[in-house]
């Protein structure tokens with residue numbers, strides 16, 4: 817049976833255009849003195865991540881590995897170039913990192929709950945004088 821390669825010319829171009837690759841964001845379980853995020857660019861994400869796991873390719877992730885700090889690729893921008901990498905690096909990780917964003921939202925929610933319980937006398941009754 818004949819196999820049909822269902823791929824558009826544009827996709828084919830993108831596949832072979834070496835300037836195009838992936839920008840990826842790594843989130844560390846615990847921060848290092850240099851922070852808790854790493855942004856990188858690669859044309860082969862799988863290979864690059866495997867390289868980082870083995871301690872090659874980035875000093876920062878090597879330090880994380882050596883300190884026993886777990887890390888995960890939390891975001892990937894496809895069809896990206898090094899300009900994209902630069903623009904991602906200039907952004908605040910608190911905004912672009914889904915893990916940190918969720919954590920910040922949870923902290924804000926807890927604070928709000930605390931404020932509500934403090935201002936609601938039925939939840940937080942003052943002690944009665946003896």
Ligand SMILES: [Zn+2]
Nearest residue numbers: 843913915916
């Ligand atoms: Zn993060």
